[in-house]
Every structure is written in C-alpha cells, then in structure tokens.
Amino acid sequence: MGHSQKESVWGSCNLFSRKAILFSLTLLVFFNFHLKDTQAHPLSPPTELFAQDTPNDHGKSISLNWNLSPDDGKVEGGVLSYEILRSTGLQGVFEVVGSVPAGTKEFTDQDTALVNSHNYYYKSRAVAVTDSAVSEIFGPVTPSGQWFHTGKTSVFVATLLFCLIIIVAISYAKRGGKLYIRPLAGINAVDEAIGRATEMGQPILFVPGLGEAYEVATIAAFTILGRVARKTAEYQSRLIVPAYYPMVMVVSQEVVKSAYMDVGRPDIYNEKDIFFVTQEQFPYAAAVNGIMLRERPAANFYLGKFYAESLMLAETGFLAGSIQIAGTDEPIQIPFFVAACDYVLIGEELYAASAYLSRDPVQLGTLKGQDWNKLAIVILVGLGILTATLGFAWFINLFNVNI
Amino acid sequence: MRRQLPLAITFITAFTLAVQYFIPHRTFEILYEVSQVWLQIVGAFAMVLGIVSLWQLHWGKARGRKPGWGYSIVTLVCLTAMIVFGFTGPTKLGEVGPGEWIGPFNWSYDNVLSPLSATMFALLAYFIASAAYRAFRARTALATILLLSAVIVMLGRVPLGDVISFGLFSKVANWLLYVPNVAAKRAIVIGVGLGVAAMSLKVMLGIERSYMGGE
Known part of the structure; x- marks a missing residue:
C-alpha cells in the first residue's frame, strides 16, 4: 500500500518538474560548498613590510611600506584597512599606532612617543569584516635626526658656488681690477632732490617701506637713508621718517643720528621727526599721505618693501609736486612707481646703492660677483633649454630640490 | 668693541x-x-x-x-x-x-x-586711473608701445574685446601677459634673488654695516 502511494507521488510529476528539482538541488549544493570555501579561506596578510628612519628630518619619524594583501580589492571578504602595530621589543606587546584604508601601501609613524636612537619593531595587519591577518615583524628600526638634508644638495652647491664667485670678485677688486658699474640715475638724483628741497625751504620725506628691520630691502633702505641724512645734515634741511614698524623707527633713528654726528651737526638732529605711525597698511598710507599734504615735502624717497599702498603714496606725492625717488624689490609695485615717480631703482638696483655710493673695492667686488653669478645663471638656463630639447633630462634633474 | x-x-x-x-x-x-x-x-x-x-x-x-x-x-x-x-x-x-x-x-x-x-x-x-592717464600718454615710441599693449590687454580681458576682434584680442593679451611680461618679471626676480643673497652675505661678513649707522 505504502509502495503504491510512493509511486503515485512520483508518478504525479512530469519530466520537466523532475529536472527542475534536480537543478535546484545542484545549485543549492554548489552555493553551499562555495560559501563554505569562502569562509574557510583565511585572509592573506600584507607582505614584504619594510621600515626605515624617515630621511631628511629631525627624527622621531619612521616610514613604512608593504605589498598589499592579495585580498585587497576583493568585494566580498576583502581588506578594509591596514593597521600598523609597533613594539619596542621583538617579543613585546604590539600596539596599534595608525591605520590606513585598503589600497594604501605606506605609512609614516610620527607619534610623539617615538624616541630618537631607540629600537622599534613593526607589523602591518590587514583587517576585513570578520578576519585579520598580520605580516611578519620588521625591525629593529631606529629613528634619528639627520645633519644634512640631501634633498637640498643642489641649493647647497649653488650657495657655495655663489659665495666662491663673490670671493673671487672681491679679491679681483682688491687687487685693483677695473670694475665698471653703470650709473644709477636714482642714486645720482639723491643730491639733486635734497638740494632742491633745501632751496625751497621744505622738508624731505623718507618712507622706509612696510618691511621689518631685518628684511634685506629695508636694510638697503637704511643704507640710502644714511646717505640722505648726511646731505640733509650738511644742508641743514629737515628730514621726516615715518616708520611702519617700531624696530624700523629705532634703527632709522640710529642711522640718522650717526649721519648727523659724522658731519658734525648733532645739534640739528631731531629724534621726533623719525617716528612710529602704525602697523596697519592703509592707515599707514593715509597717515603718510596726510604728512605729504600738510608738510609739503619737496623731495620724497620711497625705498624698501612696498605693496598696494605704493601708488597711493607716489601719486599723492606727485600731486603735491614733490620730486620723487623710489626703489623696491617687489616686481608688481615697480610699474606703479615708474608711473608716478621721477626716478626708480628697479629690483636689485636697490641693493647696489651701498656699493655705488661708497665705491669701496670690497663692496664693488660683491656687486660684480653678483653680475658674474647672473651670467652663470643665464648660461645654465641656456644649457637647460638645450639639453631638455635634446631629451637629456639628467641635466635638469641636477637642480631638483626635494623639501 | x-x-x-x-x-x-x-x-x-x-x-x-x-x-x-x-x-x-x-x-x-x-x-x-x-x-x-x-x-x-x-x-x-x-x-x-x-x-x-x-x-x-x-x-x-x-x-x-x-x-x-x-x-x-x-x-x-x-x-x-x-x-x-x-x-x-x-x-x-x-x-x-x-x-x-x-x-x-x-x-x-x-x-x-x-x-x-x-x-x-x-x-x-582713482589713483590707478590718474597714474594710468599719465603713463599711457603716447609721447615717445616706447610710450606708444606701452599704450597699445595696455589697450590690447584691457580689451582682451573683457567680452567686448573678443566680440569686436573675433577673439584676437584675448589671444594677443594672453601672449603679452604670459610671454614678454613674465620674462621681464622673472628677470627682475632672478636679479632680486641674487641681490638679496649678495646683500645677506655682505651683512653676515660685516662688509655692509650701514644699518648700524654711518657708512
């Protein structure tokens, strides 16, 4: 009876239904097997972990890199991130010091807990949703500070060459070698401007710019201020110096005072004419413009660092009818001064003033050395163009700077 | 001392x-x-x-x-x-x-x-306008070149310039800005860089001491 019932059940299915059931069972078995296979396969760790002291730094830093786990990039069960573990001993406890997302092959350990000259051991751990795999231990690695930045070798060599050329030029000048310095109209006009102010009985305004006292352009301005102060002391004219920084005021007072003492007229030196105005750009411009319109100086000097206020000052001075001499190393401001001033010291001419004024062989030597260096740069630029055109990249690579 | x-x-x-x-x-x-x-x-x-x-x-x-x-x-x-x-x-x-x-x-x-x-x-x-008025007066050949360059650059920066020149002004303006202008600016910057280095060397070695007063 039972046998007949079983037969009747199977007997009720047609051929297609039987095939469908068999196919479904096969699929189930396959997927079940595949699922088990995936779960059973362990996560592969990252390989070839390498760590080294980070080059060209002050220490307390170790750079690591590794090869990605073969499971990196898999959609299912793939690596999500890599954790970097550090220990002070091979058998010690490894602590996580950082983590990077999947696909990343490097990490820089800059933990403040790192101590220079101490040994450290590292592991990299690939992390998945339910699994993780740790690489081999690498170490010991010792962080340390370097005494030379190899990425700046080209700058170092260029600096040495620059100094060498300057020294050669100075020794040439000291031996009596003839050095031609082209006339600087702006410097030549200083005496003329001061003479004009004296004749008119008007003061002279000297604006040392918006640079701090330690900036090279401001130091160059002090040199010319010394020259201007000597002349004003000789002609007994009034010299006004509004300063943007208190330190510039202090140095300017010292420069002017020394100049007055050098020409034997300390009695007419007035410290109150060299004063601090403000450290705000446009209030400073407004104050200096006010001085120009009230005091009506016959000669204005703008020498040093200037920014957007350059044209405001120079244009006001022009409208006030003053003779104006300007000089700055800010390329953007030079056209404004050219448009509004009578004489302009362009860029490096500002620095050449002390050599030009003193005619001291040592000073002239440095100026000439500067020119020779410029020639060397022109030659190198030409060689760079030629080698790059011919496809020799090594020549340009010599000048790479990796900071 | x-x-x-x-x-x-x-x-x-x-x-x-x-x-x-x-x-x-x-x-x-x-x-x-x-x-x-x-x-x-x-x-x-x-x-x-x-x-x-x-x-x-x-x-x-x-x-x-x-x-x-x-x-x-x-x-x-x-x-x-x-x-x-x-x-x-x-x-x-x-x-x-x-x-x-x-x-x-x-x-x-x-x-x-x-x-x-x-x-x-x-x-x-306003200061720029009054300075430009003086600077762009065509009194000499050089001043005329400056004036023409300025006019082309100004027209090349506005849509009207391109409309009236079929795009020529903006091309010429770009060439003026990025070729002769940048070349001159770089020359000044190289000169300034060398000047700063030389001046610093002079100050360091005590050759330049005018900042201490006197020459």
Whole structure:
C-alpha cells in the first residue's frame, strides 16, 4: 500500500518538474560548498613590510611600506584597512599606532612617543569584516635626526658656488681690477632732490617701506637713508621718517643720528621727526599721505618693501609736486612707481646703492660677483633649454630640490 | 668693541640661521624656533618704544596747537581707548556665534578700523586711473608701445574685446601677459634673488654695516 502511494507521488510529476528539482538541488549544493570555501579561506596578510628612519628630518619619524594583501580589492571578504602595530621589543606587546584604508601601501609613524636612537619593531595587519591577518615583524628600526638634508644638495652647491664667485670678485677688486658699474640715475638724483628741497625751504620725506628691520630691502633702505641724512645734515634741511614698524623707527633713528654726528651737526638732529605711525597698511598710507599734504615735502624717497599702498603714496606725492625717488624689490609695485615717480631703482638696483655710493673695492667686488653669478645663471638656463630639447633630462634633474 | 661685538653677533646669528636651512636635525630646529621667539620679544619691546614715540609726537602737536592738531587728538583718544578695551573689555577670539557680543576691542576693529581701511584701499582705483592717464600718454615710441599693449590687454580681458576682434584680442593679451611680461618679471626676480643673497652675505661678513649707522 505504502509502495503504491510512493509511486503515485512520483508518478504525479512530469519530466520537466523532475529536472527542475534536480537543478535546484545542484545549485543549492554548489552555493553551499562555495560559501563554505569562502569562509574557510583565511585572509592573506600584507607582505614584504619594510621600515626605515624617515630621511631628511629631525627624527622621531619612521616610514613604512608593504605589498598589499592579495585580498585587497576583493568585494566580498576583502581588506578594509591596514593597521600598523609597533613594539619596542621583538617579543613585546604590539600596539596599534595608525591605520590606513585598503589600497594604501605606506605609512609614516610620527607619534610623539617615538624616541630618537631607540629600537622599534613593526607589523602591518590587514583587517576585513570578520578576519585579520598580520605580516611578519620588521625591525629593529631606529629613528634619528639627520645633519644634512640631501634633498637640498643642489641649493647647497649653488650657495657655495655663489659665495666662491663673490670671493673671487672681491679679491679681483682688491687687487685693483677695473670694475665698471653703470650709473644709477636714482642714486645720482639723491643730491639733486635734497638740494632742491633745501632751496625751497621744505622738508624731505623718507618712507622706509612696510618691511621689518631685518628684511634685506629695508636694510638697503637704511643704507640710502644714511646717505640722505648726511646731505640733509650738511644742508641743514629737515628730514621726516615715518616708520611702519617700531624696530624700523629705532634703527632709522640710529642711522640718522650717526649721519648727523659724522658731519658734525648733532645739534640739528631731531629724534621726533623719525617716528612710529602704525602697523596697519592703509592707515599707514593715509597717515603718510596726510604728512605729504600738510608738510609739503619737496623731495620724497620711497625705498624698501612696498605693496598696494605704493601708488597711493607716489601719486599723492606727485600731486603735491614733490620730486620723487623710489626703489623696491617687489616686481608688481615697480610699474606703479615708474608711473608716478621721477626716478626708480628697479629690483636689485636697490641693493647696489651701498656699493655705488661708497665705491669701496670690497663692496664693488660683491656687486660684480653678483653680475658674474647672473651670467652663470643665464648660461645654465641656456644649457637647460638645450639639453631638455635634446631629451637629456639628467641635466635638469641636477637642480631638483626635494623639501 | 662697540663695533666688533654687534658684528660678531650678526655673523654668528646669520651663519647659524643660514646653515640651519640645510640641517634638519632637532638641534638646529630648536635654534631656529628660539631665534623666532627672541625676535618676537625684541619686537614687543620695540613696540613700547613705538607707542611712546607716537604719544610724544601727537601730544606735542596737540599741546602746541600745530597744524592738524585735531587729528592728533583723534589719534590719542583712539590709541587710549583701544589700549583700555584691550586690557579691560571681554575679547572674544575665534568663531563668533550670531548675536554674540565680541567685546569693544573686536567691535571697534571690525566696525571702525576695517571699514576705514577698506575705504582707503578703494581709493586706489582713482589713483590707478590718474597714474594710468599719465603713463599711457603716447609721447615717445616706447610710450606708444606701452599704450597699445595696455589697450590690447584691457580689451582682451573683457567680452567686448573678443566680440569686436573675433577673439584676437584675448589671444594677443594672453601672449603679452604670459610671454614678454613674465620674462621681464622673472628677470627682475632672478636679479632680486641674487641681490638679496649678495646683500645677506655682505651683512653676515660685516662688509655692509650701514644699518648700524654711518657708512
């Protein structure tokens, strides 16, 4: 009876239904097997972990890199991130010091807990949703500070060459070698401007710019201020110096005072004419413009660092009818001064003033050395163009700077 | 000794800071940081001298009723008020929420000084116009070239220029800006760079000492 019932059940299915059931069972078995296979396969760790002291730094830093786990990039069960573990001993406890997302092959350990000259051991751990795999231990690695930045070798060599050329030029000048310095109209006009102010009985305004006292352009301005102060002391004219920084005021007072003492007229030196105005750009411009319109100086000097206020000052001075001499190393401001001033010291001419004024062989030597260096740069630029055109990249690579 | 000691200090300081650029070691990093702190301390003391100088100048002008003495009164009142606000009033630093009182010091800075500075900066447009009028007068051949270049660059920067020249002005303007203009600017920058290096070397070696007074 039972046998007949079983037969009747199977007997009720047609051929297609039987095939469908068999196919479904096969699929189930396959997927079940595949699922088990995936779960059973362990996560592969990252390989070839390498760590080294980070080059060209002050220490307390170790750079690591590794090869990605073969499971990196898999959609299912793939690596999500890599954790970097550090220990002070091979058998010690490894602590996580950082983590990077999947696909990343490097990490820089800059933990403040790192101590220079101490040994450290590292592991990299690939992390998945339910699994993780740790690489081999690498170490010991010792962080340390370097005494030379190899990425700046080209700058170092260029600096040495620059100094060498300057020294050669100075020794040439000291031996009596003839050095031609082209006339600087702006410097030549200083005496003329001061003479004009004296004749008119008007003061002279000297604006040392918006640079701090330690900036090279401001130091160059002090040199010319010394020259201007000597002349004003000789002609007994009034010299006004509004300063943007208190330190510039202090140095300017010292420069002017020394100049007055050098020409034997300390009695007419007035410290109150060299004063601090403000450290705000446009209030400073407004104050200096006010001085120009009230005091009506016959000669204005703008020498040093200037920014957007350059044209405001120079244009006001022009409208006030003053003779104006300007000089700055800010390329953007030079056209404004050219448009509004009578004489302009362009860029490096500002620095050449002390050599030009003193005619001291040592000073002239440095100026000439500067020119020779410029020639060397022109030659190198030409060689760079030629080698790059011919496809020799090594020549340009010599000048790479990796900071 | 009055000359030698400052020159020696200058040489040691300048040499150390120049060498520091090539040495990443912590020792030199600390030296650099310390020098920056010293610079700030010296600057702070100099600020006291600056304020004293400012006060003496304007107090003298106000007392003597010299021309423009009214401005001196305004300067002294503002200087005093800002010092008082800075020391006594609450000063909110960083992000400020809507309607939050930022203190009288910041309020004065934001609502008085900043608009006045912006006004002064805006005047630059008029100064540029008057300077350009003079600079672009075609008196010589060079001035004429300058005028033509300026006109092309100005037209090349506005849509109208391209409409009337079928796109030619913007191309010529770009060429003028990125070829001859940049070449001249780079020449100046290279010259300035060498000048700065030479000047620094002269100061370091004591060849240039005019900043100490005298020539």
